[in-house]
Each structure stands twice: as structure tokens, then as C-alpha cells.
Amino acid sequence: MRRTLVIVKPDGINRCLIGDVITRFEKKGLKLIGLKMDLLKVYQLKDHYVHLQDKPFYEELLEYMSSIPCVLLALEGKDAVAVVRKLVGSTNARDADIGTIRGDYAMSVQTNIVHASETEDAAEDELKRFFKDEELFEYDKMNFNWLYCNSEQGKYDHVENEGKSSEAEYFEEKEEIKKDQENE
Ligand code: UDP
Ligand code: MG
Numbered sequence: 780m781r782r783t784l785v786i787v788k789p790d791g792i793n794r795c796l797i798g799d800v801i802t803r804f805e806k807k808g809l810k811l812i813g814l815k816m817d818l819l820k821v822y823q824l825k826d827h828y829v830h831l832q833d834k835p836f837y838e839e840l841l842e843y844m845s846s847i848p849c850v851l852l853a854l855e856g857k858d859a860v861a862v863v864r865k866l867v868g869s870t871n872a873r874d875a876d877i878g879t880i881r882g883d884y885a886m887s888v889q890t891n892i893v894h895a896s897e898t899e900d901a902a903e904d905e906l907k908r909f910f911k912d913e914e915l916f917e918y919d920k921m922n923f924n925w926l927y928c929n930s931e932q933g934k935y936d937h938v939e940n941e942g943k944s945s946e947a948e949y950f951e952e953k954e955e956i957k958k959d960q961e962n963e
Pocket of ligand 1: 831836870888889891894
């Protein structure tokens with residue numbers, strides 16, 4: 780399972796979209812493992828947006844993101860980083876696909892409702908930046924068995940599967956072992 784960070788930005792708060800945003804992730808099957816409201820500090824935002832420090836919109840972005848509290852979500856799921864980015868849509872909300880959060884709710888390249896981590900490494904760094912360890916939770920969810928198949932839940936992890944690049948290959952080999960056993 781992977782974890783990722785989502786921030787409901789100040790425009791999302793102002794436009795009464797906190798509930799809708801959380802609902803979309805919940806309904807997709809992502810597991811909420813952290814949730815809080817916080818006024819983001821400029822020093823945190825400088826780290827968070829360091830890759831944009833030379834852009835003309837950088838100062839405006841820091842001001843906007845620190846203007847009122849944001850809502851921060853930590854989400855868990857298989858391929859969570861990529862799945863969440865898909866649900867969020869492209870940066871310029873006017874270009875974002877309909878059906879995505881930005882595509883459905885926003886009109887701006889800056890006030891685009893949500894932030895979502897771009898890579899797995901970035902997600903881990905961003906979670907550390909905005910959540911303390913004790914603010915992230917491990918718990919069982921009742922619908923877990925319905926969201927993922929047995930192999931995706933790691934139910935076969937005890938079977939030797941090292942060196943297999945995909946689940947398909949893994950199961951091919953299992954079939955071969957089964958056939959060999961039947962022929963013995
Ligand atoms: N942004 C902006 N003007 C731009 C591009 C980006 O104000 O021309 C803001 C916008 O709020 C965006 C954030 O900077 O979400 C981070 O930019 P990035 O390229 O990382 O996009 P994202 O990962 O949020 O899609
Ligand atoms: Mg980004």
C-alpha cells in the first residue's frame with residue numbers, strides 16, 4: 780500500500796468543497812489515515828513549493844496558500860499517488876478533464892481546489908512535512924476485502940514470489956507448479 784498527501788486549498792475551503800473532495804476519495808476506495816485543518820506556515824510552503832521558487836507566480840502562490848487554513852488529508856491505497864493525481868486532474872483547471880476534481884469545480888491554474896503529491900518520494904516527504912507520526916493511523920476497514928483481490932491484499936505473500944515482475948508472471952508460475960504436482 781502507498782500513502783499520499785492531499786491539501787484542500789483555501790479556495791476549496793471558501794467554496795464549501797471540503798466534504799465533496801473527501802467524499803470523492805472515500806468513494807473511490809482510498810483509505811483516510813490522517814485528517815486535519817491547519818494554517819500553513821510560509822516556511823512550510825517554501826519547502827513544499829521549492830521547485831517553483833523561480834516562477835513569476837511564486838510569491839502570489841505562497842500568499843494564497845497561507846491566507847486561511849487548509850484541510851490536509853493523508854490517503855492510503857494501492858498506487859495511491861497515481862490514483863489520486865488522476866482523480867485531481869491537470870494543474871490548469873480549465874484544461875482538466877471533466878470528472879476530475881479540478882475539471883468539475885475550478886476555473887483557474889492557481890486556485891485549483893486541491894494539492895496532490897506528484898511522486899511516491901514526494902508523497903513521503905510531504906506527509907512528513909505536514910503530519911506528525913502520531914497523526915497518521917493504522918486501522919482495519921470493513922470494506923477492505925471488497926476493494927482488493929486476494930493477491931492485492933498480500934494474501935499470497937507467504938508463497939515464494941521473489942524475482943517476479945508482475946502478478947501475472949507470479950500466477951503463471953503457480954499454475955506450472957500445480958501442473959507438475961498433478962503429474963507426479
Ligand atoms: N500554479 C500557479 N500558476 C501556474 C502553475 C501553477 O499558480 O502557472 C500553482 C497552482 O496552485 C499549482 C501549484 O502552483 O497547483 C503547484 O504547481 P505544480 O506545477 O506542482 O502543479 P500541481 O502539482 O499542483 O498540479
Ligand atoms: Mg505539484
